[in-house]
Amino acid sequence: MPARTITVASVLASSLLAAALSAGCSGSSSSAGSAEPKGEPPLTKAEAEKVLASYTAAVDRAARTFSPKPLRTVETDPQFTMDVAALKFRRAVKQRPTKLHFTNTSFYIPRLTGYPQWFAAGAATVRNKQTVRHALLFTRAKADAPWLLTVAPQVGDTALSKVALGSDGYATPVAPDAKDLAVAPGRLPAAHAALLTEGPRAAGASVLAEGAQTTETYKALKEGEKTLAGRGVTLSSRFAAAPYDVYALRTRDRGALVWYVLKQKEAYSSSRPGRLSVSGDLVGLAPAGSGRTRMDTTVLVQYLAAVPPEGRATVTGLYRKAVHVK
Template sequence: MRAYGRRGMLALAAGLLAGVTACTGDAPRPATTPAAAVTTTPSPAAEEPAVTPAQAAEEFTAFTLTDDSLRGSTWESTFEGRLTMASDITTGGQWQITQAAYVSTGSRPPRRQWGAPTLYVPRFPRSERAPWFSALVTRDGRQTLLTFTKSDHWRLSSAAELLPGQELPEIALDAEGYASVVAADDKSVTISPQFIGPVHASVAETGTAGVTAGLLGAGPLTTDVAEQIAASREQAKNEGFSYDSIFSADNFPVYALRTKDGGALIQYSLSRTTSTTTKTAEDDYIPVPEQARWAISAPVLRRTLKLTETHQYATAVPPLTNPSAASVIAHDGVLTRASGQ
């Protein structure tokens, strides 16, 4: 998150807060068409969307079958072959998470148990180059929000498990059951989708003391993380190390659905890079955490340790007509890379 710079973050926060406080009443009602202006010319047949609910259901089933086959214990493909095939059905942050699942288990990641999905399919025009859809499904006994996107073919891009006590907000659907997409720069919600990653990164680093404090609700994935970073930095200093942990939105895709209350359900990813470096004598070794032993065999390192995690979230963002702190309702994340010397 540091790459944005304090000046840029101040400007971002000021713009967001100004948008929240600018709303002083209900939005104006749209103008109606006078009855005399209505013509009797029949409208042309509606064009079929880029993806229909039936097609989305087929793609979801195809993914789960392929995923199960790759994870199956009887699969005879080589390690590299499995990774190649896994990369062909995943993208974005989900590819990094999937790659770690294969590498950390010797190409034997646990198989998944899937329930029947509830699909949320936006009505994209046929010309849309990157259509996507979401699915709420029970995965391994936990409600999980998935998002699939299409380039040359469909791939899983995001997966986040609903947190305890959280429910998916009601998604706005049209008469035919299609969902609506919230544009990246949409200003009818308290945090535009294009800003959700940087805002979350800032809150996770600075907590209640940062310029974005109050835009995201406090909790274990936001302000608590900032407190943990501050405590770890102080402990490392006392033990003769330097420590820092930085979140970044990188170039991960963002997906946003309109909720029935006028807000947005936004799905996005962040990377977290934690670095520890010795500052004193070379015999002050850095311990390697157990969860990183699949990438670093040594129990301690002499000079530096760098851990990279990939996290995926779903956050319910209120409409400007009812401003309040956005709430992170779903998450999944793992260590995806580790290095040091």
């Protein structure tokens, strides 16, 4: 559910690290990769507005009951798995979500030639008197399938305004293997995962610009590992491209906005029982209170990146959620 606040070092802040310290495709490979319009838009703006309204109503039903059942009708993975984990957290801490209300909506509907079909929507929510902007991406697997929210990273105010629109108001999708960009959209997940795991000198990592969700996150991870080691806790963290499609839209500078997902595996260990505990972002995913010497977590991270025709890609948005604890 898209009303979330994320800090620069969110890869650490909402993971077990906080607990340990306190304890002591575009639509298909055939989608257009050039500026020439191809295919047909899968729906109209009016129909897209109805999709967003139906999604909002279902999220509110889920929030009232702390039940993921309504989400099954309007979401698919990775969004569904992440939002179910968010519901578990809220249920555990007895914190009911506020009513979801989108404002300043905009729609970016590409011309497509195959399935899955998809479109993007920009929308804002207000949380704790702060406005948060989201880049929601909906997909449907076939003609008679429902539209489902697939990813919804938080973004800056101007991220989606860069999307190029034709005279008819429709956008142009970019293929995962597009050759006219600084890096093909399909290569971004592996490059980003390599940077966060091995650092900016990792193979392929040079395609990403320095920033909060790239080099600064890697530095924060390394500093966190050192801090934990001083308290008797060992942390290892590895990122990999998650098994979800990559989606991209052409921007006015002949670049692309790219949605993609990474999976993070964190392993914590300590020789002293009780040093590790379930808290922070992990609450609701496993029983709290019992002493542990080993804990493994799985985290999903959605990203939005701007890829220029030349230069390096800039990560402009994300949504991160721990989804499993062992």
